[in-house]
Amino acid sequence: MPHPLHLTNQTGSAALHIEWDDGRHQVLSYFALRQACRCADCKAYTQRTGQALTPDPGVRLETLAPVGQYGVQLIFSDGHERGIYPWQFLREFG
Numbered sequence: 001m002p003h004p005l006h007l008t009n010q011t012g013s014a015a016l017h018i019e020w021d022d023g024r025h026q027v028l029s030y031f032a033l034r035q036a037c038r039c040a041d042c043k044a045y046t047q048r049t050g051q052a053l054t055p056d057p058g059v060r061l062e063t064l065a066p067v068g069q070y071g072v073q074l075i076f077s078d079g080h081e082r083g084i085y086p087w088q089f090l091r092e093f094g
Helices: 030-035 038-050 087-092
Strands: 006-011 015-020 024-027 061-069 073-078 085-086
Touching: 006 061, 015 030, 024 030, 024 073, 030 073, 038 085, 073 087
Parallel strands: none
Antiparallel strands: 006 015, 015 024, 061 073, 073 085
16 A cells, blocks of 8 residues: 655635655645545434535644544544544545
8 A cells, every 4th residue: 555755735725735655646625625525423412313414615734733643633624623534545535
């Protein structure tokens, strides 16, 4: 499994840029990342409403917090901070 070498929070393009150790470069929009959150609260919302979560289109990524070798916690401008995004999930995302 490839691992990220660099994560860059590009506020100008509203995207998280990931450079992987195998040379791949990903650009993941804040909106798409927030919408794809798999935390218990977001999953419960989807199950309860039968609808996918629709974040504010202007949502921003405020903080990246590494979670060991497992992944990264993304903290968004809407106050959401429960989502942990595993490297494998991010690699397959988008």
